[in-house]
Amino acid sequence: MSQLIASRPARILIAPDSYKGSATAEAVARNIALGWSSVRGQDHIQLAPMADGGEGTIDALKSIYPSADRRPIRVAGPGGQPVEAEWLYLPPAFGSRGSTGVVELASTSGITLLEHLSPLDAQSTGFGQAIVAALEAGVSRLVLGIGGSACTDGGAGMLQELGYRFLDKNDKPIRPGNRGLSDAVCVDASAVLPLPENGVVVLTDVTNPLTGPNGSAAVFAPQKGASRQDIPLMDSALEHFAALFSIDPQTTGAGAAGGTGFGLMVWGADMKSGAEEIASLLNLPSRVKHADLLITGEGRFDRQSDLGKVVGQLRRTAAAFDVPVALVAGAIGSETEGFSNAISLSDLAGDSRSAMADPETYLRIAGAELASSFAASS
Template sequence: MTRVVFAPDSFKGSISAADAAAALARGWSAERPGDVVELLPMADGGEGTVDAFALALPHARRMPITVTGPDGAAASASWLLVPGGRDGDAAVVELASTSGIEMLGENLLPLDAQTLGFGQAIAAALDHGVERLVLGIGSSASTDAGAGMLTALGGNFFDASHTPVQPGLRGLNAVAQADMSELRALPPGGVIVLSDVTNPLCGSRGAAAVFGPQKGLVSEIAEADRTLARFAKLLGGNSDAPGAGAAGGAGFALAAWGATLVPGAGEVARLIGLPQAIAAASVVVTGEGSFDGQSAGGKAPAHVAMIAAAEGTRVNLVAGRIASDVVTAGFAEAVSLTALAGSARSALAEPARWLVQAGATIARAHAD
């Protein structure tokens, strides 16, 4: 009898990690009904991070909240309250569901998207009295260096005439003064930030150059990079620190606040007991929406593969698309939903259907 662990990340904008894991398991079980399957959906700090923690911690409770979305409109969100007994309560807050790019659909706002809503959710958790914060910062819609988030936490940013600046990168470009005198203190147990990238704030690997195009920045990239550099000097902190460029610079702002940045996939994996599950398994199936050059830099599938390699467990990859220039040699099987469906459009239209087929395809290739 084979034990199989399904640990995919979400397929961004298409299907959640939990639903992806379930679909892959259905496909596998259709081919090999006698095998034991275990669903451990993953996250790396981006979309689905709160869901992964909620599944791993059944005593946790979602706390609904209305925030200002990345486009300035009111948006419904929630943060996760994790009762901690004598250690005090903790909160898990996700940028993706409060200030995330998926909240904008196709209406990208490269100069005006903001992180105010993320800060509002953090403030709500602090108001509740939590002792510790765990923050996931992937899937950001903005390149505002976390200024919106800091504003919600008590920071104030002014232009040369001491007028509060507009939200987003547009306002960041006008910042001449930063007043952090009213910035809220960190909770007693500190703040851990789950990041899926290690990029610095500025330069050729920085927030604007690498992630700006995904958010609609084209001709503005060089100016955006200069704006981020000016803001970093104004605020203080280490703009070259790994992860400072995460979430359009929100990683930098959080580190300047005093938070500690850690690889998101590793922290989530530890919490949900993934290393132990993989050690007891014969096969692992992981995946994400797009497996490309960024995937090896801290994304969930790469971390799952690392754990599997250490345990000597066979690992397989399923992705919405697999870039032609990436190496998948570490995976026993690598299946693209785009290839199965015949086109990216078809794969995106029915992700669960093609994930079921992918699970079946990998099961047929497996030999005991």
């Protein structure tokens, strides 16, 4: 690690993602900091809870704009059941582009909202309802985080809330979820809501296309409960649905959130890297540059972590400034080359179940271990 002047406290930047279903990014950062301070209380610690468009996006943006207004809303969850959610209102005072509405798919149509996974029937309807609520409030710009989805419906549920009508051969609305996509024979876009005047920015951590071997069904549907037999049928349904539009289903990012990325492209939204966008809003490149150590993390570190997610984005940023970066993850399932240290909470706890049952304790232990290692090498 960096060789420090003995009299100068170290500058530690802690910028983790949330541990999905276990701990918020703020809780992760705070507990790592507590553990670190128990060993090196003299150091300067900055917390920068992160997100990449999935769970925690609203929390991350709320930390940047503390006066922003959380707007509660009840929507149809991914299984059709009502769920309590929220969207974030950023007043015009936060910029010259007017007010902004931030909507998070994870809190409206997310996988953690399902008691039992439902790969063929889960829908993005609630996400669309929250978007409409923000539009009705008069926002002039939308920021949409689309990670953590439960559905593989191509965004059809969301698009229906925005005014699209998908009809089957009997001129009836198609069934919800991926199951209904193959029934669609025509689309009526005559009553579609216009985009707000300053546009729609979509934050995503996924670059996959909608269909094919690297598509939404093949890569992500198994995480949502799909069987091996389900995958080709789901992919075929997405391909059939995509043929109703002029958007190429192989477009980068179209497969995000079970194809909700594709649906938002149909509406006219712009796709951006969620981790990169939020890091920029948090001024992280400058903060990393002046740090002696960056600590980041996520629930599970694996081969996908470098593909648009928080950990990969921050590791590249740190490398550009020759700043060492340490990883604290719930579980580690891939090589950790490029990190100065890597700690798995599952290893600390003995198994993943114990780690998830009490993540804050093991995060503090991890923070203390990193501080001890840093002290030994400084």
